[in-house]
Amino acid sequence: MSTQHTQSSNAQHGPFIRFLATLDRRWIFLAMMLAVGTPILLQLRPAETAGPLSTATFDVIEALPAGSRVLFAFDYDPASEGELQPMANAFVHHCASKGHKLAFLALWPLGAQKANETAETILKPFHPEYQAGVDYCMLGYKAGNEGVIKVIVTDLLQVYQADVNGTPLSEIPMLKGVTNIQAFDLIINISAGYPGSKEWAQYGTSAYPDAFILLVGTTGVQSNQLYPYYPAQMKGMLVAIKGAAEYEVLVNGKYGETAAILAAQAAMSATSGGAMKETGVPAVLQEGQRRMGPQLVAHLLMVTLIVLGNIVYFATRTKGAAR
Amino acid sequence: MLKRTVPLFITGIAGAILIVAYFSPATTNWGEVVTDWMNTLAAVAFILGGGNLLFVNLEKISSKRPGWAYALVTLLAFVLTLAFGVLKIGAVPNAQFPATPWAGDYESVRAPFGWVYEYVLSPLTATMFAMLAFYVASAAFRAFRAKNIEAILLLGTAFVILLGRTAAAAILTGWIPVDGPFAFLRLDTLAVNIMQYVSTAGTRAIMMGIALGIAATSLRLILGIDRSYLVSD
Numbered sequence: 001m002s003t004q005h006t007q008s009s010n011a012q013h014g015p016f017i018r019f020l021a022t023l024d025r026r027w028i029f030l031a032m033m034l035a036v037g038t039p040i041l042l043q044l045r046p047a048e049t050a051g052p053l054s055t056a057t058f059d060v061i062e063a064l065p066a067g068s069r070v071l072f073a074f075d076y077d078p079a080s081e082g083e084l085q086p087m088a089n090a091f092v093h094h095c096a097s098k099g100h101k102l103a104f105l106a107l108w109p110l111g112a113q114k115a116n117e118t119a120e121t122i123l124k125p126f127h128p129e130y131q132a133g134v135d136y137c138m139l140g141y142k143a144g145n146e147g148v149i150k151v152i153v154t155d156l157l158q159v160y161q162a163d164v165n166g167t168p169l170s171e172i173p174m175l176k177g178v179t180n181i182q183a184f185d186l187i188i189n190i191s192a193g194y195p196g197s198k199e200w201a202q203y204g205t206s207a208y209p210d211a212f213i214l215l216v217g218t219t220g221v222q223s224n225q226l227y228p229y230y231p232a233q234m235k236g237m238l239v240a241i242k243g244a245a246e247y248e249v250l251v252n253g254k255y256g257e258t259a260a261i262l263a264a265q266a267a268m269s270a271t272s273g274g275a276m277k278e279t280g281v282p283a284v285l286q287e288g289q290r291r292m293g294p295q296l297v298a299h300l301l302m303v304t305l306i307v308l309g310n311i312v313y314f315a316t317r318t319k320g321a322a323r
Numbered sequence: 324m325l326k327r328t329v330p331l332f333i334t335g336i337a338g339a340i341l342i343v344a345y346f347s348p349a350t351t352n353w354g355e356v357v358t359d360w361m362n363t364l365a366a367v368a369f370i371l372g373g374g375n376l377l378f379v380n381l382e383k384i385s386s387k388r389p390g391w392a393y394a395l396v397t398l399l400a401f402v403l404t405l406a407f408g409v410l411k412i413g414a415v416p417n418a419q420f421p422a423t424p425w426a427g428d429y430e431s432v433r434a435p436f437g438w439v440y441e442y443v444l445s446p447l448t449a450t451m452f453a454m455l456a457f458y459v460a461s462a463a464f465r466a467f468r469a470k471n472i473e474a475i476l477l478l479g480t481a482f483v484i485l486l487g488r489t490a491a492a493a494i495l496t497g498w499i500p501v502d503g504p505f506a507f508l509r510l511d512t513l514a515v516n517i518m519q520y521v522s523t524a525g526t527r528a529i530m531m532g533i534a535l536g537i538a539a540t541s542l543r544l545i546l547g548i549d550r551s552y553l554v555s556d
Contacts, residue, residue: 079451081445143365147361150358306467310467313470
């Protein structure tokens with residue numbers, strides 16, 4: 001009955017409106033696939049300029065003296081990797097380029113794996129001087145959500161007695177004398193939801209405002225909930241791929257072609273017999289910028305679809321009202 | 324009697340300690356102890372969750388309810404991954420301690436646990452998340468209508484954010500001077516201002532409302548007025 005009514009109603013309109021009104025959603029799926037796939041194949045990469053949030057984030061890490069202790073909280077999993085991994089890579093590369101000591105923990109079960117992967121992808125090839133225990137350490141995952149933050153902010157050893165390899169914290173050189181996370185100069189949280197940036201702000205910097213600085217990298221969908229904490233509780237924030245791309249521009253502008261990176265590329269080329277020859281800033285450090293091409297076309301498609309949907313709405317509504 | 328009184332007593336005491344610990348430095352340690360209980364309970368909850376998963380899916384398979392084959396897949400994935408991780412099956416021998424059992428790297432992609440993570444879990448979860456783009460596009464075409472003033476405001480905001488968060492902003496409004504009087508009309512600036520001021524003002528109001536609600540609910544729980552969390556029998 002209702003289908004018959006819709007068909008008779010559509011029959012009054014022109015072919016374009018009829019086409020849109022009866023458009024199968026699989027065509028929209030195909031359009032979205034092309035909107036994302038084509039820029040990837042054509043390597044479309046629009047130019048990025050850093051905005052105020054990315055610049056504030058970059059400046060915080062730049063201002064820290066070399067050798068500062070930085071605690072990374074990897075609170076995301078593979079589902080959000082597409083949006084968050086580029087900023088995780090850029091954060092680690094930036095901190096390592098400044099010579100900071102890095103400790104990694106996770107409040108998400110799979111966050112510990114993401115931390116391991118990031119160390120393998122960034123630290124090992126581009127910062128080979130970084131030694132486990134001396135320059136970085138993996139504390140791993142702990143259950144308890146914000147409860148973990150509440151405890152480690154005053155007593156780290158109550159939750160983390162050893163790192164992921166079972167080495168007692170007291171025997172890890174970079175953690176000598178560290179009894180709680182207030183001994184860290186900076187906390188960088190990369191978050192896809194709960195527990196994440198909001199909890200680090202509420203139970204970390206809100207409770208102990210002068211103890212350490214908090215920087216966050218977040219998915220676009222939860223950024224609205226985090227803006228109220230900037231700039232008081234969070235001194236910097238990277239929002240989604242756009243934030244990562246802007247931050248990459250700043251980091252790569254200063255640390256994109258260091259001697260260590262050039263050496264790593266030469267070694268990579270030598271071991272592959274010249275098959276994997278890469279010059280300039282490594283591709284893994286430009287992932288955020290690379291993903292802005294598909295995002296641009298996908299967003300344009302979304303705007304077009306909304307406009308077309310409203311054309312159908314107004315055309316059918318006007319005709320319906322006139323009838 | 325005990326089934327209701329003991330949980331009520333624990334909740335009241337734990338809640339009261341956490342409140343007092345926040346305001347009084349002398350009782351900070353008490354708060355840490357209670358929070359540590361919570362962390363221990365959270366870890367135990369994983370065991371309860373695993374047991375519940377087993378029970379629910381085994382029941383579904385044994386009674387051959389619709390979709391029981393999915394339950395079987397879930398169960399197999401759960402049991403195998405658990406075995407690979409807990410028993411370190413097929414772990415890559417540790418070069419430093421080759422003769423020591425349990426010393427191997429089970430997270431390497433050459434070990435079954437790492438392989439499942441890298442080649443099953445990661446692609447599956449990433450695919451599920453990526454599929455959102457298709458459904459959002461379809462929903463935008465069919466449901467995002469300028470039906471009234473509120474919807475028009477929402478549409479306008481969506482356009483600014485969608486365009487302002489990409490290079491389209493520079494293409495469309497990049498010609499407006501950054502330091503000129505009309506700089507606020509640049510799409511990238513508009514997007515930042517909407518998110519940083521307009522959206523934040525609304526979010527703050529909602530957060531304050533939620534915080535008051537949480538405070539009221541917490542007090543009801545601590546004082547034993549709200550007992551809905553207790554299991555009824």
